[in-house]
Amino acid sequence: MINIVVNGETKTISSTLTIAETIQALDYRGKGFALALNGTFVALSDYEKMLVHENDRLEILAPVQGG
Secondary structure (H helix, E strand, O other), rough: OOOEEEEEEEEOOOOOOHHHHHHHHOOOOOOOOOOEOOOEEEHHHHEEEEEEHHHHHEEEOOOOOOO
């Protein structure tokens, strides 16, 4: 088990996972979001390649509409 921080909240996941696996493990179902890992934007095409490690910080940002 490892601890990560998601949107400022500590979460525990089973092990070091890819970003895609982490999103699935956290049961995040939002559509059309942006993601930053340790303050750096991650392209959707890298979700299957990049790993999330102990104490990493994920920010999952949903789009905001307004006028």
